[in-house]
Amino acid sequence: MAAGIISSRNLASFSRFLTSGTKINTCRSINTNNNNSCRWQIVGAACVTRPPVVCPPMNPIEQQYSGMLATMEKELSLKSDHEIRVEKDKIYKKLLMSGEVDDAADLDRTSTQTVAEFEDTCTQELNDFNATLLPMHDRSETNDVRKRLHRCLERSLVLVVKHKLIDVQEWTLPHTPWTPGETLRQTCERVVGDVCGESLKVKFLGNAPCGFYKYKYPKTIRKDGYIGAKVFFYKCVVLGNKQEEVEFGADIDDHQWLTHDELKHTLKQSYAKSISQFLISDR
Amino acid sequence: MTLFRTGVLRRCVGAVKHCSLSTTALRSRVQFEPPYLDASGPEIPEYPQLNVQVKGYDFTVVEHYAKWVHNTALNMGIDVEDSWATPCEKYHIQTFKPKSSTVEADYHLQVYDRTVQLADLPSVEAPLFLEVIQAGLPTGVEISVHSHQPEHSQMRYIPDLELKELQQQLQDLGGPSRK
Numbered sequence: 352m353a354a355g356i357i358s359s360r361n362l363a364s365f366s367r368f369l370t371s372g373t374k375i376n377t378c379r380s381i382n383t384n385n386n387n388s389c390r391w392q393i394v395g396a397a398c399v400t401r402p403p404v405v406c407p408p409m410n411p412i413e414q415q416y417s418g419m420l421a422t423m424e425k426e427l428s429l430k431s432d433h434e435i436r437v438e439k440d441k442i443y444k445k446l447l448m449s450g451e452v453d454d455a456a457d458l459d460r461t462s463t464q465t466v467a468e469f470e471d472t473c474t475q476e477l478n479d480f481n482a483t484l485l486p487m488h489d490r491s492e493t494n495d496v497r498k499r500l501h502r503c504l505e506r507s508l509v510l511v512v513k514h515k516l517i518d519v520q521e522w523t524l525p526h527t528p529w530t531p532g533e534t535l536r537q538t539c540e541r542v543v544g545d546v547c548g549e550s551l552k553v554k555f556l557g558n559a560p561c562g563f564y565k566y567k568y569p570k571t572i573r574k575d576g577y578i579g580a581k582v583f584f585y586k587c588v589v590l591g592n593k594q595e596e597v598e599f600g601a602d603i604d605d606h607q608w609l610t611h612d613e614l615k616h617t618l619k620q621s622y623a624k625s626i627s628q629f630l631i632s633d634r
Numbered sequence: 635m636t637l638f639r640t641g642v643l644r645r646c647v648g649a650v651k652h653c654s655l656s657t658t659a660l661r662s663r664v665q666f667e668p669p670y671l672d673a674s675g676p677e678i679p680e681y682p683q684l685n686v687q688v689k690g691y692d693f694t695v696v697e698h699y700a701k702w703v704h705n706t707a708l709n710m711g712i713d714v715e716d717s718w719a720t721p722c723e724k725y726h727i728q729t730f731k732p733k734s735s736t737v738e739a740d741y742h743l744q745v746y747d748r749t750v751q752l753a754d755l756p757s758v759e760a761p762l763f764l765e766v767i768q769a770g771l772p773t774g775v776e777i778s779v780h781s782h783q784p785e786h787s788q789m790r791y792i793p794d795l796e797l798k799e800l801q802q803q804l805q806d807l808g809g810p811s812r813k
Binding site for chain 1: 739757758760761764765766768769772773
C-alpha cells in the first residue's frame with residue numbers, strides 16, 4: 352500500500368481503531384495564523400521492540416501436564432529399533448554367560464557399533480548441541496544489564512531513551528518533531544535512523560500510527576507558539592539476531608531495553624498508560 | 635509441548651470488538667444492500683488475497699498452530715477464504731565422517747506445511763493480526779505471509795501422469811489433426 356500523507360479521510364477511518372478515543376485536532380499548525388491555543392506540535396515516536404527469541408519456561412501446571420502427556424505417550428508407544436536391540440543384547444549376553452551359544456559362530460554380532468557405543472555417540476552429540484545454545488539467564492545483575500539488547504530472551508523488549516534537548520529529563524520512547532513534506536511514518540524511520548544508527552535493521556508494521564499521547568509543555572518552554580505536543584506512536588520490530596551491540600546517536604543521554612512490566616515503573620504514569628494500550632503482552 | 639497464549643487473543647478481541655462481525659453476519663448483511671454503494675471500492679485499502687503459510691518439522695505443533703491462526707482470524711472478523719495442507723517435504727540427511735564416505739549419522743526429516751488464505755484483509759487490521767500471530771508463534775515453526783500467486787494453487791494439484799504421457803505421445807506424432 353502506498354504511504355500517502357495522512358489525509359483527513361484516513362484520519363477519520365483510523366481514529367475508529369485508536370483505543371484512546373481522543374479526537375485528532377483538525378486545525379493543524381501548518382501555515383496558519385490562528386491564535387496560540389490551537390497550535391500543537393506533531394511529534395512522531397518509534398516504539399522499537401525486540402520480540403522474544405526463546406520460548407518462556409513452563410508454569411508448574413504446564414510442566415505437570417506435559418510430563419503427564421509424555422508418560423502417557425511413552426506407555427502407549429511401540430518399541431523403537433534401539434530398544435529392541437538393547438533387549439536382544441541382554442538375552443544374548445545371558446546365553447553367552449550360560450555357555451549355550453558360541454561367540455565366534457554367531458554372525459549377528461558382527462555389527463559395526465555396539466549398543467553402548469551408539470548411546471555414547473548420541474549423548475556426545477546432544478552435549479555438543481547444548482553448548483551452542485544461547486545462555487538463558489544473565490547472572491550479572493548490574494544496572495548496565497538493561498542496556499543490552501540480549502537480555503531477557505524470553506520476553507519482548509522496548510527501547511526507551513533520555514533525550515538531551517528537553518529540560519525535564521524523563522524516560523520516553525525515541526521521538527522527533529514532524530516536519531512538513533514527509534509522512535509520519537517517514538518521521539519515525541528518521542527517528543530510528545538517528546537514534547540507533549544504521550546498524551539496527553528495523554521493520555515498520557503498517558502506515559498508520561498505533562498509539563497517541565497528548566501533553567502540554569510547561570509555560571517556561573512554550574516555544575514557537577506551540578502549547579504542547581501530540582505524539583503519534585509507530586511500532587517497529589528489530590530484525591535479525593546479531594550478537595553485537597547497537598551504537599546510539601549523539602542526542603541520547605541514556606538508553607535502556609525494558610520489558611513491559613519495567614516500562615510501567617520507569618515511564619510517567621499517563622505516558623505508560625497510552626503505550627500499554629497498543630503493546631501486546633508476551634505473557 | 636507448547637501451549638499457545640490465548641490471553642493475548644482475548645485482549646485483542648476487546649480492542650477491536652466494534653468491528654469484529656462474524657463472516658456469516660457480514661454475508662447476510664450485504665445481501666440487502668444495493669450494489670452501487672460499494673461500486674467505488676472499499677474505504678480502507680485491502681489486501682485481496684493473503685496466504686499465511688506455516689511450516690515446521692513437528693507435525694502436532696504445525697497442525698495446532700495453523701488451527702489457532704485460522705480461529706484467530708475468524709475471531710478478529712477477517713474473512714478466511716480457504717485453508718489447506720500441502721504434502722510434506724521429505725529430507726534424508728546423512729552426515730559423513732571427515733574426508734571419508736563412512737556415514738556418521740542418518741536422519742529422515744519431514745517438513746509439514748499448512749496454509750490459511752485470508753481474503754480482503756483491511757490494511758488497518760493487518761499489522762495487528764500479524765503481531766498477534768507472531769506473539770503466539772511456537773518454537774520450531776516458520777510462518778511466511780505472502781500474497782497469493784496462481785502457482786500456489788497449481789501446486790496443490792496432483793499431476794495426471796497418464797494424461798501427460800498421452801499428450802506427449804500426441805505431440806511426438808505431430809500435434810492434433812484438428813485445431
